[in-house]
Amino acid sequence: xxxxxxxxxxxxxxxxxxxxxxxxxxxxxxxxxxxxxxxxxxxxxxxxxxxxxxxxxxxxxxxxxxxxxxxxxxxxxxxxxxxxxxxxxxxxxxxxxxxxxxxxxxxxxxxxxxxxxxxxxxxxxxxxxxxxxxxxxxxxxxxxxxxxxxxxxxxxxxxxxxxxxxxxxxxxxxxxxxxxxxxxxxxxxxxxxxxxxxxxxxxxxxxxxxxxxxxxxxxxxxxxxxxxxxxxxx
Ligand SMILES: Nc1ncnc2c1ncn2[C@@H]1O[C@H](COP(=O)(O)OP(=O)(O)OP(=O)(O)O)[C@@H](O)[C@H]1O
Numbered sequence: 001x002x003x004x005x006x007x008x009x010x011x012x013x014x015x016x017x018x019x020x021x022x023x024x025x026x027x028x029x030x031x032x033x034x035x036x037x038x039x040x041x042x043x044x045x046x047x048x049x050x051x052x053x054x055x056x057x058x059x060x061x062x063x064x065x066x067x068x069x070x071x072x073x074x075x076x077x078x079x080x081x082x083x084x085x086x087x088x089x090x091x092x093x094x095x096x097x098x099x100x101x102x103x104x105x106x107x108x109x110x111x112x113x114x115x116x117x118x119x120x121x122x123x124x125x126x127x128x129x130x131x132x133x134x135x136x137x138x139x140x141x142x143x144x145x146x147x148x149x150x151x152x153x154x155x156x157x158x159x160x161x162x163x164x165x166x167x168x169x170x171x172x173x174x175x176x177x178x179x180x181x182x183x184x185x186x187x188x189x190x191x192x193x194x195x196x197x198x199x200x201x202x203x204x205x206x207x208x209x210x211x212x213x214x215x216x217x218x219x220x221x222x223x224x225x226x227x228x229x230x231x232x233x234x
Contacts (some may be wrong), residue, residue, distance in 0.1 A: 004165060004197050005031040005054060006130035010063035010073075012049055023049050025220045027063070033164070036191060038208055047053035047201040048169055050217070054199060055167045068164060083113050088158030088196070090168035090187075092149075096142040102129060102153045103138040107118045107155035128156040132186055148179030152186065159190050164189065168200040173206060184210050 012024035023046050029038055030162040035199055039047045053057045053065060059080065060073040070083060088109070096105045106125040116124070129138060135221055141196050151171060171187065172180030184207045191198050200211075208214060216223050225234070 002033040003030050004033050004068055005029070005199070006064070006066040007054075008054070008058065008064040010050075012046075012053065012061055012066055016075045023220050025055075027222055029222060030214065031197060031199065032195055034195050036188060036210060038211035039199065039201045039216045039217060040203070040208070040214060041223075045217040046220040047217050051167055051169055051199060055087055055089065058082040065177070068185065076218045086163060088161065088163040088166040090154050090158050090166065090171045095135070096150060096153055096157075097222075098142050101139045101141055102134060102145065102156075103154055105142070106156045106160050109160040113161055124160055125156075128160040129153070131190065132156045145163065146179070147175050148183060151175060151179070153185045155187055155190070159194065159196070162194050162196070164196055166198045166201075167198055168198060170202055170204075171200065172202065177206060180204060180207060183191050 007027050007029040009102055010024055010027040011022065013020055013022050015021050025088060027050065039050065041047055047227075047232070049058075053060050054067060056067070056072055056075070057080075059075065063073060065072045066085060067083060070079070072080065072083060075083070097108070100108070103125055106128055110121045110124065126138065129135060134149060134156070135150055137145065137149065140149075142153070143151065155171075156193050158168075167186070172183055175183060187200075188210045202208075
């Protein structure tokens with residue numbers, strides 16, 4: 001099996017001087033191609049910090065963090081930009097652009113990929129929106145869509161470039177339970193079709209069953225790795 005994310009002895013600190021605080025402690029984790037990993041744990045345990053480090057959204061400081069065979073620890077800003085282009089993000093911070101239609105938002109997921117021409121961008125974005133069940137909503141603006149529909153546009157934008165890795169932070173937050181379920185089922189289906197790896201942070205215990213593996217964090221440490229999903233569902 002191919003390892004796409006390999007983390008060894010990763011430590012992370014925020015702040016400087018007397019305000020310096022360690023938030024990740026000696027993290028070790030290997031994630032294989034095509035796996036769906038859910039990262040759970042109490043608020044403040046370091047889940048989002050770990051996710052953003054893997055996504056190249058902040059710099060890794062100590063230890064080794066390899067993503068698609070690139071070492072991110074000590075990587076330059078330019079190298080991190082390259083890494084970010086290879087990933088799909090389903091983050092609150094990567095919200096949809098309110099002034100763009102659903103179709104235009106999805107196309108943005110391809111705009112950094114210069115080898116794809118305009119016509120192909122259009123075709124792929126249309127197909128992707130159809131796949132997420134929004135074939136009748138190409139020209140809707142985010143404000144005209146429900147929470148679940150907006151999240152489906154976000155998923156379409158994240159997956160339209162067929163990234164090898166998708167990083168998701170609370171993708172079902174603010175969705176009712178049926179919409180949340182639909183959204184993660186869709187992510188699971190598309191990821192399995194495309195063979196992509198998903199690393200997802202969630203507090204939503206209703207969706208843990210989509211994971212191949214659940215990784216639990218507490219106080220900046222991985223406390224359970226490779227836990228059998230059923231343990232969480234009892
Ligand atoms: N930019 C920052 N500067 C300083 N401290 C930070 C920063 N971001 C996070 N922290 C701290 O790092 C720790 C881990 O935060 P993180 O957001 O990774 O936790 P989390 O498990 O994702 O929490 P939640 O489930 O509430 O989103 C917390 O103590 C938080 O206060």
